[in-house]
Amino acid sequence: MTPTIKDVAKKAGVSIATVSLVISNHSRISTPTKNKVLKTIKELNYYPSRSAKGLVTKTTRNIGFILTDDHFLRTEPFYSNIFLGTEFVTRGSDYYVLLATINTNFSKEDSLPRFLLERSVDGVIIAGKVPLLFLEKLSKCKIPKVFVDYFPPSDDHYVVLIDNIKGGLIATQHLIDYGHKEIAFIGGDITHPSISDRLIGYKQALERNSITINSNNIITDEDYPARQNGYNAAQKLLTRNSNITAIFTCNDAMAIGVMQYCVDSGIKIPDNISLIGFDDVEADLLLNPPLTTIRVPKVEMGSEAMKLMVNMLREKSVASVKKILVPVELIIRNSTKKI
Amino acid sequence: MTPTIKDVAKKAGVSIATVSLVISNHSRISTPTKNKVLKTIKELNYYPSRSAKGLVTKTTRNIGFILTDDHFLRTEPFYSNIFLGTEFVTRGSDYYVLLATINTNFSKEDSLPRFLLERSVDGVIIAGKVPLLFLEKLSKCKIPKVFVDYFPPSDDHYVVLIDNIKGGLIATQHLIDYGHKEIAFIGGDITHPSISDRLIGYKQALERNSITINSNNIITDEDYPARQNGYNAAQKLLTRNSNITAIFTCNDAMAIGVMQYCVDSGIKIPDNISLIGFDDVEADLLLNPPLTTIRVPKVEMGSEAMKLMVNMLREKSVASVKKILVPVELIIRNSTKKI
DNA sequence: GTGAAAGCGCTAACAT
DNA sequence: ATGTTAGCGCTTTCAC
Numbered sequence A, B: 001m002t003p004t005i006k007d008v009a010k011k012a013g014v015s016i017a018t019v020s021l022v023i024s025n026h027s028r029i030s031t032p033t034k035n036k037v038l039k040t041i042k043e044l045n046y047y048p049s050r051s052a053k054g055l056v057t058k059t060t061r062n063i064g065f066i067l068t069d070d071h072f073l074r075t076e077p078f079y080s081n082i083f084l085g086t087e088f089v090t091r092g093s094d095y096y097v098l099l100a101t102i103n104t105n106f107s108k109e110d111s112l113p114r115f116l117l118e119r120s121v122d123g124v125i126i127a128g129k130v131p132l133l134f135l136e137k138l139s140k141c142k143i144p145k146v147f148v149d150y151f152p153p154s155d156d157h158y159v160v161l162i163d164n165i166k167g168g169l170i171a172t173q174h175l176i177d178y179g180h181k182e183i184a185f186i187g188g189d190i191t192h193p194s195i196s197d198r199l200i201g202y203k204q205a206l207e208r209n210s211i212t213i214n215s216n217n218i219i220t221d222e223d224y225p226a227r228q229n230g231y232n233a234a235q236k237l238l239t240r241n242s243n244i245t246a247i248f249t250c251n252d253a254m255a256i257g258v259m260q261y262c263v264d265s266g267i268k269i270p271d272n273i274s275l276i277g278f279d280d281v282e283a284d285l286l287l288n289p290p291l292t293t294i295r296v297p298k299v300e301m302g303s304e305a306m307k308l309m310v311n312m313l314r315e316k317s318v319a320s321v322k323k324i325l326v327p328v329e330l331i332i333r334n335s336t337k338k339i
Numbered sequence C: 001g002t003g004a005a006a007g008c009g010c011t012a013a014c015a016t
Numbered sequence D: 001a002t003g004t005t006a007g008c009g010c011t012t013t014c015a016c
Helices: A007-012 A016-023 A031-044 A050-057 A069-073 A076-093 A132-139 A166-177 A193-208 A228-241 A252-264 A284-285 A298-313 B003-010 B018-025 B030-043 B050-057 B071-072 B078-093 B130-138 B165-177 B192-208 B229-242 B252-264 B280-284 B298-315
Strands: A062-068 A098-101 A123-127 A145-148 A159-162 A183-186 A246-251 A272-278 A294-296 A323-326 A329-331 B062-068 B094-100 B121-127 B145-148 B156-160 B185-188 B246-249 B273-276 B293-296 B323-326 B328-333
Touching: A007 A016, A007 A031, A007 A076, A016 A031, A016 A062, A050 B050, A062 A069, A062 A076, A069 A098, A076 A098, A076 A123, A076 A298, A076 B078, A076 B094, A098 B078, A098 B094, A098 B130, A123 A272, A123 A298, A123 B062, A132 B094, A145 A298, A159 A166, A166 A183, A166 A193, A166 A246, A166 A272, A166 A294, A166 A329, A166 B252, A193 B273, A228 A246, A228 A252, A246 A252, A252 A272, A252 A284, A272 B246, A284 B280, A294 A323, A298 B192, A329 B192, B003 B018, B018 B030, B018 B328, B062 B071, B071 B078, B078 B121, B078 B298, B156 B298, B165 B185, B165 B192, B165 B246, B165 B273, B165 B328, B185 B192, B185 B229, B229 B246, B229 B252, B246 B252, B252 B273, B252 B280, B298 B323
Parallel strands: A062 A098, A062 A123, A123 A145, A145 A159, A159 A323, A183 A246, A246 A272, B062 B094, B062 B121, B121 B145, B145 B156, B156 B323, B185 B246, B246 B273
Antiparallel strands: A294 A329, B293 B328
16 A cells, blocks of 8 residues: 555654654754654655645645636637646646636536535636626635636736737737728627727727728627638628728637638738738648737746746735736738738 | 535534435435435535545546646647547546646656645546656556557557557558559658557558558658658658659648648649648648648547546446547548649 | 644444 | 444644
8 A cells, every 4th residue: 555644654763743744844853853754755655645635734736727618619729828838837836737617608507617616726717708607606715716818897806918908009000010001900709808908909009190990990799709700700891891901800710711701702911901810829820821910928828827826825915916917929920011 | 614514414413424425325315314414515505525535535536647748848739639638528527637747758766747646636648658767657556547649568558549550541542542653651750659550551551552662752760740850851752752742741740841841942732742641730721732631539539538547437347448449530631632 | 852632524334 | 214433644733
């Protein structure tokens, strides 16, 4: 059988309390006994059991990672990269992360992820937009929480966000710098804070350059920012306003949809239409032409969220910084062109 | 505070043993008491603590998922999809999975993932090729193991594999069917069982069609199947044998590298060279031209591995099936052409 | 500086 | 059919 603290105590000729104190590196243990105990721990190849430790300390060294089904199923590795980011940090900090998905249409009857109910996590990271009903239920859990890429409407929270306004601004400014004036915006779900912020950035850029905002050039009525919606939106935009020379889509998936529409209808990118996306997913480089976009540091977002979490847990006090804005970056490729 | 089994027992007017038996749905509890207990559990919103349960049952309801650093860091979502596959199954079976990476150059001094040492997992799934030194250390752990996409040299194991020989066979046969005779093979690390199996399939296809195997057309000396290696291999192949009309690369990343080389050197795909990959990653559709490839059911592999695991754990007996071969499928796109 | 002992929240004999 | 009780492997007062 795997050795327990008792075996170590017996073999080292000390009490189990002493062994425990040695493990937690307590100061009031003399160096000789400490070394003796450490030696037998090595000999026995002893490691404390997490379950036993957890029972008494009420900690698990696990962090929960929660996102909705449809985000989980997205083919673009956006949330998976955020997840990977959390993993990078855990390796240095002795935590593990448990992934759980919740129903996109979370209802009153749905229960919280099991790890919350069974108390097998010390904190949770919530990635992406989640249903309000879920947030309500979650708020009853007194457990440290960090939100990533989504800002819950109520209260103040620990949160890691993309600098979306700036992203929208520099994307649009880039198009303006290239001489475009009739610039369309394709949004997706405008009730999503990220999307509405990017729209704010878009409008700010136009205003700063004294370009009138034309609501006909703004499409925000597709509720999910997927490829097909980009296709549909492009069709709608380009048929109703033939003066458009540039399009800013709120993510790369929709930009790919726009590209497909353009291929299908003989519109050349970037010769007829300049196109800029948002996210910078791996596929962008393989597109024809490679997509100009706004890079979002996905892995870094996960890392920052996890660092916030670990700090909260370690200090057991309120961390000073509650909101982290990760910076975005303009990546110019070949889908935009000066006119 | 969160209620414990004691609170439930007191409120329901029964012993904690009764509550425990009700929770595990034991038969020897009368329906009336059962209902009474169930009712107070609801009222108190009680959920048993995993740590406490784990301490006595020596189970955690967690499964470890282990892969090497470099597989973890791969941009192609190959192993992440396998990981997602395990998640799909856990949702139905009340398990969580803990992800851990190990050093690609695992040395004698490196220790096993913490979750193994602290016994916070009931089993482990090992994905992809892992170092022998790691396997040696791991073999000392008496814990259920399932391997995915890699076949450890020694012993018999529970393993989920791609049908690589068949994949190599149908890929090559497809090229032969399209009239190609001078078909090159780009491998990567030939010591990897998957790669050597694909080479076996390649050779089988040639033999069946009475095409002489030309070792000059086979490149297996690049040790990692990445994009750049595909580029280098294509350069080497096409400069030393200008008769080659088709290339079979052992994964899509290398195929993309081949494509880049061809673009750089003015070779048209599929007009001058037909190209077939292996894996069917998301990016394939975005390539120009879209890549013909062998589809590997990545998510399904993860699911199958997890199902195997759960079955082993549930039955506590040796599962009958020890080896699962997941099928592959030829996906014809535009990078191959009849001659 | 070290040990004894209580107890964390459960499960599983063993009684009744 | 239900209750009593002894642990599971640790941490943590509190004595000494």
